[in-house]
Amino acid sequence: MAKRSKIEGLPPAVKAWLDAALVEGNFSGYEQLAAELKKRGFDIGKSSIHRYGSQFEERLATLKLASQQAKAIVDAAPDEEGAVSEALMRLVQEKLFQVMLDFQVDPKKPLNIASAAKAIAELSRATVGQKKWLAEVREKARTAAEAVTQVAKKGGLSAEAVDTIRREILGIAG
Known part of the structure; x- marks a missing residue:
């Protein structure tokens, strides 16, 4: 040792x-x-x-x-939709997977399997949490866009103006 x-x-x-x-x-x-x-x-x-x-x-x-x-x-590349976080999580997952595949016992560089497994589990939870959050944000944006669309139509805005407002709320490039 x-x-x-x-x-x-x-x-x-x-x-x-x-x-x-x-x-x-x-x-x-x-x-x-x-x-x-x-x-x-x-x-x-x-x-x-x-x-x-x-x-x-x-x-x-x-x-x-x-x-x-x-x-x-x-x-x-600002990350409004969590794409950078998702990409980072995928890179870390890939690296951890590669470490597990390449695992060899080296007394000078011991690998703590329990720590690696814990890191993988935490990363998986983070991935699931990030996807859940993204789905919630998208649903809230859709709900807000629909509400604004109804109010705008009642207020007499043109279909084009309503569509522009809706696209802005949903973050759709026009």
């Missing part, structure tokens, strides 16, 4: 400080960080901090890229 990282064993407050210091220092200054940790009572070498920092920097860069891409997608 692989040796557990000393950094992973740090108390949460010290680890949080180290993470913040790594980000603030642009993932450099490992000797100073090792010296500061030693002052705090933790003997962790600069090489260990560098290994941890490199992994942390890579994860942080991946998260930043994903956040930027998600923001760009939302900005480019």
